[in-house]
Amino acid sequence: MRSTKQQRALWAALAGLMAASSLQAADLSITQFRVRGPAGGNDEFVEVQNSGTAPLDVSGYKLNASNNAGTTGTRFTFPAGVTIAPGCYLLLANTASSGYSGSVAFDQKYSTGVTDDGGLALLDASGTVIDQVGLSAGSAYKLGTPLASLGSTNADQGYGRKTSAAGFPQSTGDNSADWVKVAPTTPHNSASTCVAQGPSLSIADASVSLRNADDVPMPFTVTLSQAGAADVTVHAATADDTATVAAGDYDAVNTDLTIPAGQTTATVTVNVHGAKAAGADKAFKVNLTNASGGVALAKPTAVGAILNEIPVAAEIWQITGQGQVSPLLGKRVATTGNIVTAVGPAGFTIQTPDSRADNDPLTSNGIYVFTSTAPTVKAGDQVNVEATVDNYFNLPELKNATITTTLHGARLPTAVVFNDKVPSNDPNALSCGTTNYQCFVGMRVTINNGMITTGNLRFSNEPFAEVYITANGQRSLRKPGVRYTVPVPDGVNLPNWSGNPEVLKMNTADFGAVPVNTPYNAGTTFKAEGVISYAFGAYTFIPSKITITKANPLPRPVDNKPFYAVRVGAFNMERFCDSDFNTTFTCSGGSTEPTPDEVKLKTQRLSAYVGSVLKLPDILSVEEVKSLAVLQGLAKQLGDDYPAQYEAFLQPGHDPSGINVGFLVRTDRVRVVDVRQLDADATWDDGGTQSFLHDHPPLLLTADVPSIIGRMRINVISVHPKARQNVDKTGTTADRDRQKRFLQAQSLAKQVQALQTDRKNLLTPIMVVGDFNSYQFSDGFTDVVGLVSGKYDDSQNLLKLGKNIVKPALWNAVDSVPAQDRYSFLFTENFGNIQGQAPRSVPTHQVLDHALLNTVARGLFLQMEYGRGNLDAPVQTLDDAAKETGVKKALGSSDHDGFVVDLLTLPSILL
Template sequence: MPSKKSARLAALTVAAVCSAASTVALTAPAHADTVAIHDIQGTTRISPYAGRQVTDVAGIVTGVRGYGSSRGFWMQDPNPDADPATSEGVFVFTSSTPKVAVGDSVLVAGTVTEFVPGGASSGNQSVTEITRPTVTVVSSGNAVPAARVVDAKSVPAAYSPAGDSAAGGSVNGLTLRPAEYALDFYESLEGENVQVADTRVVGATDPYTELWVTVKPSENASRRGATVYGSYDAQNTGRLQIQSLGKPADFPVANVGDVLEGTMSGPLDYNQYGGYTLVANEIGTLKSAGLAKETTRRQARTELAVATYNVENLDPSDATFAAHASAIVNNLRSPDIVSLEEIQDDNGATNDGTVSAGQTLAKLADAIVAAGGPRYDWRSIDPVDGADGGEPGGNIRQAFLFNPERVSFTDRAGGDATTPVGVTKVRGKAALTVSPGRIDPANAAFANSRKPLAGEFVFRGKTVFVIANHLNSKGGDQGLTSQYQPPSRSSEVQRHAQAAAVHGFVEDVLKTQKNADVIALGDINDFEFSGTAKILEDDGVLWSAIKSLPRSERYSYVYQGNAQTLDQILVSPSIRRGCDFEYDSVHINAEFNDQISDHDPQVLRFRP
């Protein structure tokens, strides 16, 4: 398997033995119990035998994982009990390449362990495993227990019960209700042989040879085949991650909207990179949907086109400049202003104090000309070394590209990494004290995070204020399949404070000039329905223009099979009231396996 996948999979099991922080700690009696797999799994997420020795656990081997550090096998009891809450399958962690084969009838002795992928601090659910096993092969060539069908009928519409408040919101101790909740349904199949058929891809194949499908094709579907995440209460229960127990070269290279025809079957696992995962012994046949990368229309002569594009840690050593340039010229149709996020310094991740990004921006500007686009000029502010987060040594920042043949930039000296931009009045109109300038860079909300970049532009004699943002990432939030329901979103604390600072700055502009045209855009790192968006939109100061699109088209990013909005363009009342604007989320990356960035760019066209 690829080394990156092996490294990720290593984390799934090694910690079960080596790290007490990643296991549920229970005491172990001296004797060993003879029990069935469904007794071990029990009717809750935590085994009643956790921490105890068991012996003569019988099952048929249904899958063998002999790569990486998460080596072991799944086995299943061919004689199930009558309780739908108890799984008949379990993973046996061997640490070395298992000496069993699919179809072997085995007896296993070992310790029942509750392993938490990603560690206890992740909030993830645990996986019931048998560790330190002694395995006896009784016979070989036996029929594998028939796979349980996972489809639109079997998966409940409700996602999860609310967690037990007495247990900090955890669902671990709740009795599983697989007929009522999707997470309970999947948990009741943990370790079992399951099957899906004729599924649509909703998360493209990634570098770790995994993808996402949906067993509910009509669930919040976009016209391009994605499954749209439109609220915190619409988690999309039909999503399921697919990995393979076969060779990586045999794994389908799929885009969103493609279909895997036929059946895919194998054990149902749980991991930290997506929760419940079908680890397939057989993969369906790929049928391409022929999804094309979108192209927006060119702005009219009297329209100002403003775009945002996260170019994902772009530095001079990258091989993606021509592709990004082509996207800007051919797919975005050369917007007048482009807010770029994740521009790295001139030597990328090399951590030697370099903060200038002039070479990065010049290389991109040259590539745009080579692609047939205009000669863009740019403005940016170098950050203090190591102060803005992102990849260590990279010093990512926002930058403005602008076409000087269509729009001019109003330069006002004095803007630097630590000087805050303010708002003043010049001849009765709002103006920035420095341009470009950073909003409130000393504010604790922006500690170890990107500071918003404000610039003053003029188009056909009209001033437009543009604020480029890259707010605090969602790293550290609990996943949708967390044991805590609803999951905690700890990253919001800093992001909300950042949104409040941006909102306050825009409010200052509008207090100075009520009808000022202000655009705040970028990688907001939050949804259009989120608390972050509500803070930015408070009192009508801004409005997220992606909400002008139908709900099924509001996305710029695909994560764990959910198409969602992270990139936004928010506009002041003068732009919104004019109703003479057009918004486009240009899908060129997020749905595709060959993406040059994990974000789709956004474009707004309007007449100032």
């Protein structure tokens, strides 16, 4: 649904005319393209040419793309000041990973690819499509018969546009007639030789609107590119298309036109007959032939679109239909006696009264009326609307509306109740058939038990924009099973995890329910009523009323440590780096390392988190720390900020970016006995090369901690196995990563078993803590946590272990945490073209940070808690926190939330 804060381009589409309309009506053309090359799917380019005789300012023009389901998006917007000379080219290229590999230098770049069976379009600065080509029937962009997809073979092949005898790009309105396969491709750029453009004739498209039976003249303008010293003549003749002379749609024209010497335009007018009733839009053509004096025909064919705008009487559910595109798209409709349900700054929603609602659960009884300015209607008004049906980013709506209010204070239609069953949480039984929300778009919805699952995102100039929500009062948690859309591997006895199809966005301010830029923390619960909309590939709930039932303040520290307890924690500090680039890759993960001032600020924020959110753990495992020096800096900062004395321990590993695991230990309470790496020199066969197995070798800390009587010995292992970014994919990289994770976990399990079976440790608590980069259950490939804990189940894993190594098994303290609080990382998952969206991105809360306890440690266990300060806050709040003081400075210190485990301290008989 449109808002005044989100200005977007308007579409002009005519139902049933896609094969005949939108012939090239401008001088800018796509002349060659490739959507896959030797380097893969991102090895793309798009060549455009100015076929006019004057320089063309393309500021604000757009390159759009569609997939084969008709979902569109902008790939590139031409920056201000870009001008293309007559006959000259510009080359656009995809520079994402494994992107454009051609030898011809590109002029402009984009970073989101085009699907192999999608389509491309050029839009002018007003948003009008001026050229388009499709690779499938399902593409939103195509003319006539689309081209055949060239498939998924990585080869230097694409399509080039045919040219006329005069060298002009050919544009007949049929992609299959205008394009030819080229292999290898031969793109041109701004440095290429321009094509000389001599005098030429073009005829512009035209349209008329029929509102009654009166005849209407339709003038077509014929333009000569440059005036000459002699008259220029050309023959103009009409040709039937969906409109025919025999049916009485228009009068045929067959005549010669003359453009006098020194002039550049002439007009040919076709008489179009009126209509007595609503009907389909139609079109015919006007063709130019036989130009005198050798003048070329640059655009010899024009489309005459006859738009039947006699309104069709229709109920809302007849307008919306069952899909994302209205069956009456482009038609003028009259829908009467409907109720205004919500009012926004640039439009309002109407819904069919309950007594006239249809019985089809797959159609919506609501629709948005776009007014562009503040509407004068109010919720509860009964209105008659005459308007044109539009498709606005896959949102059916009414525009150019005439609105008549017939009643005030009407009863609002019954709202759809969103709860724990609606929308569906089963992707195989979605609420709206092929989607989970389309049949509710524009309709009243109430949510009685809503939860905000992410803090506000940012959008353009809105620092506090949309949030993600559920209507079942639960977090968007990662649940057991193989990732949705990923086939369950052979030999794995697991279902697919659903991907949480019940999660959707909420834009709180669009209908004025709350002030613009109101921040919300994740975990906040609410009640609301409003309507469902759809924009930018995401279904969105827009409330007209909202009540916060329970706010979730941040930061949310853990409880105070019990008096007779030792507190052990773990915290991934998200690339806590120094300023020196002295590793193979940057520690920061970016192009440069942080400045000294940025390191100082990071140290201060981490100190606030460790001290005020985790409440000064006695032993803290730290991950993603570059050097002992930066960790010592944090230990000093903690001592300056809090009444605690910390010492840093870190031993370098083998990570090419230099990140390591280490410990911060409160030496005012804990006596460190030993710190050593485990299996640090282990290697594995990495594609024929012996490489170190552990990038971050596990680090074992042995220490004595205060107990009720004397001191107690404890062993804590800090871990950070390989990340799982490729685990759910296919191919050699995914196979490699899964194998390495498996071998790392196997190595660690052997070390844990050796430690716990050592006679001197039989009565000693042992804890394995850190960022495991693994869930508390199997992902179907390698259960790292299960392998290390001794609970690996071969039937649930692609990689088989055989017998468990760790006996007795370790206990995961995560199991003690309340179910809705089991998360330490927030990851937005892209689920591809599902539910009518492409792609559908959903934020999910995952447990990656675990605490595994041996039998002795479990017997002393008191509680495990995650400290909240990084995952639940709005994006803007995280940035703003850098300037805060005290505990609020902790917000945004990392992309993980750390945890603490409290153990009851008892005397050790081993001391």
